[in-house]
Amino acid sequence: MYKERIKSAILVLLVLNCLQLMGQIWFNNKKLWPSGYNFFNSIQNTKLTNALKSLFPLSDGKQIDKPYLSTVRPSKIVLSSGNARDVYHPGEEKYDSAYLQVDRIFESLTSSQSVRTSTMSVSDFNTLLQGKSVYLSFGFSLDPSSLSEAFKKNFTSVLPGSFNVSDIIITGDTLTKESIVCMLDSSANSAVKFFVDYRGDEIIKYIDSSTFGKSQDKVFAFELKLDRPLKDAKIVQRILLDSRVLLSIEDEEFETFEVLNPLESDTSSFDNIVSALGYTPSVLRKSVAQDGTASYVENSATIRISPAGVVEYSAVETEKGIPLQNGMYAPYLAVSQVTKIAEQIFSAAGVEHLTDLHLVSDLKASEDEYIIKMNYTYGGLPVISQLNAEGVKNALYAKVERGYITAFKLLIRTFGKPGENAVLGPCITGGTKIGALDMLVQQIGREETLEIQEVFKCYNSQTDISSPVWGFKIKGMEDIVLIKN
Amino acid sequence: MEWSRVKSIMIGIFFVVNVVLFISYFSNTKTSFSIDDKTLESTAIILKKHNIVIDAHIIPKTYQDTRTFELKKIYETPKKAADAFWEKAKTQDWDYFSPQRTRVTERTFEYIADVDTSKTFDLKNASKLAGKIVSALGLDDKMNIESKIEHFENHVKITYNQIYEGTKVLDTALIFEFNQHGLYRIFGDNWLCDYVLSGGISPTKPITEILVDFAVNSQFQSIQQVTSIEFGYFVGDRQNKVSISLIPVWKLCTQNEEYFFDARNGDLL
Numbered sequence: 202m203y204k205e206r207i208k209s210a211i212l213v214l215l216v217l218n219c220l221q222l223m224g225q226i227w228f229n230n231k232k233l234w235p236s237g238y239n240f241f242n243s244i245q246n247t248k249l250t251n252a253l254k255s256l257f258p259l260s261d262g263k264q265i266d267k268p269y270l271s272t273v274r275p276s277k278i279v280l281s282s283g284n285a286r287d288v289y290h291p292g293e294e295k296y297d298s299a300y301l302q303v304d305r306i307f308e309s310l311t312s313s314q315s316v317r318t319s320t321m322s323v324s325d326f327n328t329l330l331q332g333k334s335v336y337l338s339f340g341f342s343l344d345p346s347s348l349s350e351a352f353k354k355n356f357t358s359v360l361p362g363s364f365n366v367s368d369i370i371i372t373g374d375t376l377t378k379e380s381i382v383c384m385l386d387s388s389a390n391s392a393v394k395f396f397v398d399y400r401g402d403e404i405i406k407y408i409d410s411s412t413f414g415k416s417q418d419k420v421f422a423f424e425l426k427l428d429r430p431l432k433d434a435k436i437v438q439r440i441l442l443d444s445r446v447l448l449s450i451e452d453e454e455f456e457t458f459e460v461l462n463p464l465e466s467d468t469s470s471f472d473n474i475v476s477a478l479g480y481t482p483s484v485l486r487k488s489v490a491q492d493g494t495a496s497y498v499e500n501s502a503t504i505r506i507s508p509a510g511v512v513e514y515s516a517v518e519t520e521k522g523i524p525l526q527n528g529m530y531a532p533y534l535a536v537s538q539v540t541k542i543a544e545q546i547f548s549a550a551g552v553e554h555l556t557d558l559h560l561v562s563d564l565k566a567s568e569d570e571y572i573i574k575m576n577y578t579y580g581g582l583p584v585i586s587q588l589n590a591e592g593v594k595n596a597l598y599a600k601v602e603r604g605y606i607t608a609f610k611l612l613i614r615t616f617g618k619p620g621e622n623a624v625l626g627p628c629i630t631g632g633t634k635i636g637a638l639d640m641l642v643q644q645i646g647r648e649e650t651l652e653i654q655e656v657f658k659c660y661n662s663q664t665d666i667s668s669p670v671w672g673f674k675i676k677g678m679e680d681i682v683l684i685k686n
Numbered sequence: 687m688e689w690s691r692v693k694s695i696m697i698g699i700f701f702v703v704n705v706v707l708f709i710s711y712f713s714n715t716k717t718s719f720s721i722d723d724k725t726l727e728s729t730a731i732i733l734k735k736h737n738i739v740i741d742a743h744i745i746p747k748t749y750q751d752t753r754t755f756e757l758k759k760i761y762e763t764p765k766k767a768a769d770a771f772w773e774k775a776k777t778q779d780w781d782y783f784s785p786q787r788t789r790v791t792e793r794t795f796e797y798i799a800d801v802d803t804s805k806t807f808d809l810k811n812a813s814k815l816a817g818k819i820v821s822a823l824g825l826d827d828k829m830n831i832e833s834k835i836e837h838f839e840n841h842v843k844i845t846y847n848q849i850y851e852g853t854k855v856l857d858t859a860l861i862f863e864f865n866q867h868g869l870y871r872i873f874g875d876n877w878l879c880d881y882v883l884s885g886g887i888s889p890t891k892p893i894t895e896i897l898v899d900f901a902v903n904s905q906f907q908s909i910q911q912v913t914s915i916e917f918g919y920f921v922g923d924r925q926n927k928v929s930i931s932l933i934p935v936w937k938l939c940t941q942n943e944e945y946f947f948d949a950r951n952g953d954l955l
Contacts, residue, residue, distance in 0.1 A: 208693045215700035222707035483754050483888040484950040487931040488924065500953035 269537035272560045272575060273351040274300070275369075276340040276583070276657075279447060282333050282408050285415035288447065290581025291559070295411070299335060302407055304352065306371055306380045309399035311354040317396040318359070326385050326392040327423050327444050329370045333408045337369040338445065340561055340655070342388060347533040347564040359395065360384070365565050368445060373401030380404055388563075422446040425629075438650050439642045446656045448628045448638070453658070455625055455669040458579060459617030460662045462510040463550045471495045471506045473549035478504060478514055478542065478609075479523055511591045512546055514609040522605030532564040532571050535601040539573050543597055543611055556615055558597060559583060573599040579616050583659040585672055585681050586612045594679060614662060625669040626686035628656060637671035637686040644684065645675075652676035659683070718750040721892055729894040733912075736901035738940075740912040749892050749917070752934040752949065753851055754885040757921060759878040759928070760827055764795040767878050771823045778822055782872065792925060797872040807868040812842040815869060816862040820846065825860060827879040840866050848919075850882065856918035856937050856946070876921055885931065890949040893917075893936050899952055900938075900945070914939045920946050920955060 271291070278289045278299045289296035310316060330336055342365035345357045360366070367387040373380050380397040422428045422442035431438050442448075464470070472482040475497050485497035485504070494507040501521035505513040516522035525538055544555040561583070562574035575597040577584040586596045593612050600608035629636040638656075645651060655674035660667040661683050673682040723742075730742040761767035768790055772783035781787065781799070788797045813835055820826050829848050836843040844862040848855040863871040893915060920935040934949040946955040 205690055205693070208690070208697065212693055212697050212700065215697060215704060219700055219704050219707065222704065222711055226707065226711050483886040485931075486922070486933055486948070486955075487756070487929075488927040489929040490927055493928075499948070499951055 269540050272558050275337040277338050279336040280408055280411050282412040285412040286417055286419050287412050287415045292581040306399050307352050307354045310397045319394050321392045321394045323390050333405050335371040342367040342563040344566045350533040373404040375402045378402050418451040419447050419449050440651045442653045450627050453625050454622045457620040457623050457666050457668045460667050461615045461617050463552050464510045470550045474546050475504055477545035477549040509591055510613040512611045516607040519602045519605050522607040525604045535571050539599040571601045584662045585659050586662045623668045637684045640684050641673055720748045732898050733901045737906040738901050738910045749890050751887050751889050754888050755932040756883040757930055757932050758881040761878045764790045768795040774823045795874045799870045801867045801870045803867050809842045812864040816844045828881050854918045857920055888950050891952050896947045896952045910940045912940055
């Protein structure tokens with residue numbers, strides 16, 4: 202009996218010892234791992250796991266995720282009925298509804314066996330904006346493969362590879378009941394028209410019902426002839442606008458909101474941010490400057506994180522950069538991965554969700570190099586983040602060379618509680634009130650003609666409370682000029 | 687009776703499981719590694735082909751995972767350090783670090799004493815006096831240091847180095863020099879007194895791998911003779927920096943040059 206008790210005690214001790222050792226192996230000895238080492242990652246990368254993954258492929262490695270799709274949506278959808286006009290921005294219910302209409306037509310266009318097509322001039326393209334039309338303005342150009350990924354449709358079957366789509370107009374023919382899709386390549390000054398066998402009368406009805414009760418309080422620059430030089434050479438022309446710049450002639454009210462910098466008071470997350478970029482902090486040379494900016498250096502790359510909220514990565518050589526997944530070179534894959542890195546950095550900084558980003562640089566097929574630029578958006582409007590002291594021009598900047606991210610700069614910002622509404626004055630006025638365009642001319646004070654490529658409503662994030670302003674993209678100027686009206 | 691047998695079997699099974707877990711645990715926590723002689727000889731041969739001559743015996747045979755530290759300097763510049771030491775010296779009625787006799791550069795401070803040649807000093811007391819000065823002026827503030835005494839003819843040199851977990855910092859030093867008349871020089875190189883914060887353990891690369899990479903990338907035209915290889919910590923330039931990581935390095939000395947390699951990734955610093 203006594204012997205049995207000893208046996209039981211030994212058995213209990215052995216079981217406890219076994220559990221303790223297992224715990225030690227699984228959890229406690231992580232103190233001996235380099236910081237940043239992830240036990241589960243090491244399991245994920247074992248030969249066995251890789252073999253299992255190849256047997257049961259859960260993803261083809263090209264999967265494009267939601268953050269990418271939201272970054273490449275049209276920056277605005279303009280509905281025109283001929284005598285009324287309405288503008289929708291991402292995030293608005295009406296935007297989603299218009300997007301759905303467009304999506305159905307694109308489905309029909311890309312799935313049709315044969316589509317009638319013809320070329321058209323840019324002026325004919327613009328003329329369509331004066332009639333019943335749905336106008337999709339991206340604010341950047343997309344090559345056919347990127348456009349296909351953005352809408353999850355195969356546009357490569359209807360568009361030549363060299364055609365970079367910057368603007369799309371959809372209209373309908375009530376007689377033939379065809380939908381007409383016109384796509385513009387603004388850099389090549391060429392446009393193409395597709396006749397789609399899909400409910401043309403329905404799209405006209407949709408436009409009429411959506412613009413019912415609206416007024417024509419927004420005009421395109423070409424409608425005011427502000428897109429062409431004056432015939433009278435004696436008058437000094439101060440501005441020249443791009444044809445499809447949309448100008449507002451009425452006051453509009455917008456929400457204001459707080460702009461927050463998560464890194465301002467929390468420098469403890471810097472190491473986590475380095476990990477999010479795929480580096481192990483303990484193997485980099487870290488130094489902290491007087492202003493709190495931390496630099497992590499190795500011979501092939503540098504990471505700089507400042508309390509101003511700027512995360513900057515630069516690789517010394519192309520091949521030493523962050524490799525794109527599966528070595529894919531397509532621009533949309535680069536945008537997808539860059540967005541994913543931004544999401545990981547936000548998470549490392551203790552922010553649950555990535556602030557909405559929108560692409561502002563072109564997505565064109567190129568063999569060697571892409572520059573990716575994105576701005577934050579709030580309520581569908583761009584938030585302009587220009588910090589000259591930190592060399593920040595956009596919320597996100599990335600350079601991708603031959604399948605490697607060689608430069609990356611992210612300004613971390615989150616948007617807090619909405620404040621009081623603020624009124625944004627018109628861009629142009631017919632009366633005595635000064636419009637934003639006049640204020641721009643006064644501010645710049647140049648004698649020669651200002652060539653304005655884009656005019657848009659946006660927010661200025663340089664202040665703690667962001668308020669609506671007019672943004673002007675002027676030829677020859679790197680910064681967006683912001684005018685508060 | 688049956689239950690007793692089951693217990694015996696289970697004791698046997700758990701004993702075996704525990705032995706396996708023990709082995710697994712200790713192999714996982716292994717942080718020290720050794721390089722076999724054949725690898726050392728092969729490394730020397732490869733280096734020779736690239737104009738680097740090295741005696742295989744001076745290549746360290748072992749290497750280990752090392753803790754990294756973060757250093758926060760107490761004094762912003764050598765000038766500020768020397769001024770602070772001078773303030774303390776005045777309270778002791780000493781002349782050490784008096785502004786007239788102290789020179790500073792971006793990286794160093796140097797005090798040259800006005801030695802009274804009529805007096806004699808017993809060099810056996812050099813270590814004791816240096817220790818007293820270090821302690822009274824706070825030259826070792828917040829740091830863990832060790833000293834090394836070198837005896838020369840009519841001259842003693844005492845070098846203090848920072849040391850953490852048994853590993854020396856290779857590019858900071860505080861030097862006291864004595865002759866038969868007394869202390870004549872205090873020299874500090876990158877010596878700003880530091881708070882030390884502990885970081886994580888970092889794996890290191892074997893020196894053989896670093897040497898081969900160095901030889902292949904350097905492409906020396908003339909013969910380079912490696913005289914010593916030492917493992918230690920490296921601080922580097924810390925101008926305009928509040929804190930900096932103390933990184934494990936391999937220091938390679940040739941007849942003409944010193945090279946520091948980051949032991950974690952092989953980067954030439």
